[in-house]
Amino acid sequence: MDHTFYLAMSYAATAVALVVEIVALRLRRARALAAIEEERDLETQD
Amino acid sequence: MTFAWSYFSSPATFYRLAGALAPWWFATAVILGIAGLYMGFVVAPTDAQQGEVYRIIFIHVPASWMSMFIYFVMACYGGVSLTFNTRLAAMMARALAPTGAMFTFVALWTGAFWGRPTWGTYWVWDARITSELVLLFLYVGFIALANAFEDPRRGDRASALLALIGLVNLPIIYFSVLWWNTLHQGSTVKFSGTSMHVAMLWAMLLMALSFWAYAIGMALVRVRAIILERERRTHWVRALAT
Numbered sequence: 058m059d060h061t062f063y064l065a066m067s068y069a070a071t072a073v074a075l076v077v078e079i080v081a082l083r084l085r086r087a088r089a090l091a092a093i094e095e096e097r098d099l100e101t102q103d
Numbered sequence: 104m105t106f107a108w109s110y111f112s113s114p115a116t117f118y119r120l121a122g123a124l125a126p127w128w129f130a131t132a133v134i135l136g137i138a139g140l141y142m143g144f145v146v147a148p149t150d151a152q153q154g155e156v157y158r159i160i161f162i163h164v165p166a167s168w169m170s171m172f173i174y175f176v177m178a179c180y181g182g183v184s185l186t187f188n189t190r191l192a193a194m195m196a197r198a199l200a201p202t203g204a205m206f207t208f209v210a211l212w213t214g215a216f217w218g219r220p221t222w223g224t225y226w227v228w229d230a231r232i233t234s235e236l237v238l239l240f241l242y243v244g245f246i247a248l249a250n251a252f253e254d255p256r257r258g259d260r261a262s263a264l265l266a267l268i269g270l271v272n273l274p275i276i277y278f279s280v281l282w283w284n285t286l287h288q289g290s291t292v293k294f295s296g297t298s299m300h301v302a303m304l305w306a307m308l309l310m311a312l313s314f315w316a317y318a319i320g321m322a323l324v325r326v327r328a329i330i331l332e333r334e335r336r337t338h339w340v341r342a343l344a345t
């Protein structure tokens with residue numbers, strides 16, 4: 058019996074989960090840096 | 104010793120240390136992952152009973168191990184944070200949770216796609232699988248609780264308490280196949296030895312080490328993001344963002 062589908066779905070889902078986690082973390086870091094810059098700019102204006 | 108402890112538990116120091124260490128852990132994860140996949144798909148033979156589908160084991164078992172191990176480490180950080188009121192321990196607990204949840208999801212997903220061709224079903228309310236699902240809920244609950252408070256220190260304390268209470272689920276997951284009559288098979292790898300082919304065993308161990316290195320790398324990168332979020336009003340963080 059050909060079980061390629063089950064094997065492919067397992068490895069593909071794992072790859073997707075890893076990529077999603079890495080991208081989400083990069084976005085989180087970018088947001089944190091943007092928030093710091095925004096606050097600093099506001100203080101400079103004051 | 105006390106000096107080193109307090110020195111490295113300072114977010115400012117740890118931020119730089121984590122930044123220096125993370126790439127090495129990711130490189131280790133990639134090298135071990137490639138070696139594990141090579142062993143698993145090229146060297147390891149086809150299983151006599153299950154055919155090729157058994158190769159799901161090379162991600163299913165390491166992901167299951169990591170889901171429990173990360174939870175244990177996360178609860179330890181939670182315990183340290185509650186006992187010594189250390190900010191960095193609480194941040195590390197928060198940094199580990201998403202990766203632990205991801206590995207728990209992968210363990211459940213790959214288990215379902217292994218179960219369908221071998222058991223004839225994607226899902227069964229068996230003790231091992233249900234307790235692993237409870238682990239996923241614990242991770243999600245931890246993340247939600249940690250972020251539910253305006254004051255992050257209150258979130259740290261509440262989530263640490265939840266993590267410690269949830270520790271009771273780990274022995275239930277591990278021993279469920281012994282305590283109850285489950286569809287899920289018992290442990291293939293034991294401290295006393297294994298009946299697996301040596302190439303299969305090596306592939307599985309290499310993948311487990313790869314996942315382990317990945318989890319450390321991700322926790323280090325995530326704790327840096329958390330430090331930036333929590334310490335954004337300090338001078339040293341503002342200097343970084345220039």
